[in-house]
Amino acid sequence: MTETNRICPVLKHPDQYTPDTQDLLINKVARDYWLSTLERTVARFVDRAGALNPDNPKATEHANLCLEQFHSLVEKSRIDPRILNPLSVRTLLDFHEENLRVHFIDAWKLQKETETTQALMTFGHRIKEIDSIADFDKKWLEIVKGLLAGNVFDWGSQLFSEILETSPAFGLDHALQRIESRPWFIDDVDLWIRRLAFARFKSAVVFVDNAGVDFVLGILPFVRELLSMGTRVIVTANSYPSLNDVTFDELNLYCCKAAQQCHILKEAIATGQLLTAANGQKGPCLDLKNIPAELCDLMAESDLIVLEGMGRSVHTNLHTEFLVDCLKTAVIKNDFLAKSLGASSQFSVVFKYEPSST
Incomplete structure (x- = not known):
């Protein structure tokens, strides 16, 4: 750990923390x-x-x-x-x-640039599709499904690589059809929606995963909805390149490009309601003992942590407890991992909402 990095300040048991699930x-x-x-x-x-x-x-x-x-x-x-x-x-x-x-x-x-450019072309359509849903519960369910379907787009997964080789036009709608039907393997979406209906979060820190469809069509609509509810959102990405994961430098660029199509994002960036931060990581997983001081300070002020993707919420931190509410989301794209965790098969869904016990 460097002098500028610290352990996450909202871990419930920092002395016992180990990131690895296996x-x-x-x-x-x-x-x-x-x-x-x-x-x-x-x-x-x-x-x-x-x-x-x-x-x-x-x-x-x-x-x-x-x-x-x-x-x-x-x-x-x-x-x-x-x-x-x-x-x-x-x-x-x-x-x-x-x-x-x-x-x-x-x-x-190059792969990240190509996929993100393509995803941005349909971003406007996706948020209009979400905004057309008047019912609060149904709107949030659609946002969550999009968040999960976006996580299918992971070049670290052999399964996804094989899909793209045979179906190069594979998109979000196709991914929505591939993930398992509810009830999911871990399915706390009803609890999550009830929490949102009861009270708004003050500040959320969102650890993001892949570029392209995952970030643009999965994460950004989720972030946008939190912003519209008055939540300050800190989106945090890897400090160094890793697979097709979003890096901090790309994060700022992608948010600005998406904001050209969305007044909610544009205003949030201008007012500081939407912030970006580097998470100090050099790989696709997440070690919360090694977080930049600036991000630690922002986490200490937040009441929601969101961990997205297999690397951050399944391979690591699946059982990690926090002093604040935590949402862990991923689609399991590996049959061995799915079965070792007790899920039925690959494309099983983890949507794990853990309210603070403090």
Whole structure:
């Protein structure tokens, strides 16, 4: 932890906090699965590196170097799982992203720009669609479904990669049809809507996941509705590039572009009701022991924390308790993970609302 980073101030049990949902050191079945699965994920990038980085003539060569380093770590971890401490999906992914950044400024930048530009073209239609719903409960249910469907668009998922290879026109409406029908695996949406109807949140911190459809058509309508209810919203994204996750620099750009189509966002940016912040993370998961001081101060003033995506709310922090209300949302895009958590299958939904017990 650097001098400017601190532990999250609204953790209920900061002394007991560990971000990882699964400890791969003690769970051999999970360890064997994730070592093989994540190595295949790293290998898939080799095939795409050149197309994703057309200005880098050595992109494929560099991607192969990263694969070799990851393969070496996997082999060492099979012999001695303590070689990486702690050993978890989070630390394995962080190791790979650190290697990528040696050779690539942002390996997925072109993909993120392309998908976000496309998503912004339908943003206006999406918010008009939501605004046409007069009933409070039905409107919020539609916003939540969009939030979840957006999270399907994750290039870290082999399942999503396979879908895009066969259905390049796959969009939000298609994703809405893919997620499981209610009741979801973890389904607190009725409790969430009742809370919103009862009282407004003062300030919310939203940890976001993927660029493109996920952020533009899933997160932004959710944020916009909170803003319209008078909530101050701090949207926070990774400090460093990781997969197709939104970075802090991209976050500001995307919000400004969306605001050109939405007066609520435009006014919120101008008045400071909508703020952006870097979260200090270098990988797709979330370690709340390592948060920038500025974001910690904003979290200390907030009464709602939102963790979006598998990396931030399933691989890490699924069981983390907070001193304030917390919403954890994700679509599980991995069959092994789904079944290990007790869900029926991939595309199972986590919508976990935990009111403050203080």
